[in-house]
Amino acid sequence: MNTRKQQLEAFNHLLDIMDELREKCPWDKKQTLESLRHLTIEEVYELGDAILDNDLEELKKELGDVLLHIVFYAKIGSEKKAFDIADIANAISDKLIDRHPHIYGDIDVKNEEEVKQNWEKLKLKEGKKSVLEGVPRSLPALVKANRIQDKVAGVGFDWEEPHQVWEKVQEELQELNEEIKDGNQENIEKEFGDVLFSMINYARFIKVNPENALEKTNKKFINRFQYLEEKSKASGKELSDMSLAEMDVFWNEAKKIFK
Structure with missing residues (x-):
C-alpha cells in the first residue's frame, strides 16, 4: 500500500488536475453546485452497487468518482470565497473530535449503542432543535424510515425486545387486512405504509439493513x-x-x- 506521503502527493495531484480542468475544459468551466447535484447522487448509487457486488476494483473506481465530486464542490466553494478543501477537512475533523469524547475526552462508554446515544445528545447541544433534523428530506422513503428509527432510538425512544417489534408487525398486518376488507383505498395505503415502517423497524432489531x-x-x-x-x-x-x-x-x- 502507499505511504502517507504518497497518499498526500496523489491527493495534491488531483487538486492540481481540478484547477486545470476548471480553467481550461469547457464542460468543467460551466458546472455549478446545482448542475453537479444530480450527478453526485448518481455516483453515490453506483458506489452502492459496487459495495453490494463486493467488486473491490469497481469500488475503487466509484470512490474516485465520488472523491472527484467532493474536490469539484471544494473548487467551486473556493471560487465563491466560501470554503476550500482545507476548510472541509478541518470542519469534519473538528466534528469527529467533538463527537468522540470517549476517544478525545473523558467520557466512558461501554458499547456501540452508548456511542450512538452520546452522538445524538451532542448534536442537540450543537443547536439542533430536533433529533430528526439530520434526516435529509430527499432520501428514498425506505432509507429515510430506517434513519428516522435509528435516530429516535439513539435518544431512548425504542422498543426493548425484538419480539415486541414483531408483535407490532403482526398488529399492523391485521389492521391492513381489515382495511382491505373495507375497501377504502386511502386507508389501505396508510396501513400498508405502517406495515412497511414496522418491518423496517424489525429489521433493525435483527441486525439487517433493509435497503x-x-x-x-x-x-x-x-x-x-x-x-x-x-x-x-x-x-x-x-x-x-x-x-x-x-x-x-x-x-x-x-x-x-x-x-
Whole structure:
C-alpha cells in the first residue's frame, strides 16, 4: 500500500488536475453546485452497487468518482470565497473530535449503542432543535424510515425486545387486512405504509439493513427472470406465449442457480 506521503502527493495531484480542468475544459468551466447535484447522487448509487457486488476494483473506481465530486464542490466553494478543501477537512475533523469524547475526552462508554446515544445528545447541544433534523428530506422513503428509527432510538425512544417489534408487525398486518376488507383505498395505503415502517423497524432489531436486503432480493429476482427469458428464447418460445406451468420449470431451475 502507499505511504502517507504518497497518499498526500496523489491527493495534491488531483487538486492540481481540478484547477486545470476548471480553467481550461469547457464542460468543467460551466458546472455549478446545482448542475453537479444530480450527478453526485448518481455516483453515490453506483458506489452502492459496487459495495453490494463486493467488486473491490469497481469500488475503487466509484470512490474516485465520488472523491472527484467532493474536490469539484471544494473548487467551486473556493471560487465563491466560501470554503476550500482545507476548510472541509478541518470542519469534519473538528466534528469527529467533538463527537468522540470517549476517544478525545473523558467520557466512558461501554458499547456501540452508548456511542450512538452520546452522538445524538451532542448534536442537540450543537443547536439542533430536533433529533430528526439530520434526516435529509430527499432520501428514498425506505432509507429515510430506517434513519428516522435509528435516530429516535439513539435518544431512548425504542422498543426493548425484538419480539415486541414483531408483535407490532403482526398488529399492523391485521389492521391492513381489515382495511382491505373495507375497501377504502386511502386507508389501505396508510396501513400498508405502517406495515412497511414496522418491518423496517424489525429489521433493525435483527441486525439487517433493509435497503441492502431488498436490493439483494431485487438483484436475485432480476438474475432469475433473465435466466427465464434466456431459456424461453432458447426453446423458441416467447414468454407471453408460455403458460405459468411452463415458466415455472425454468424458474425453479433459476432458483437453484441464483440463491
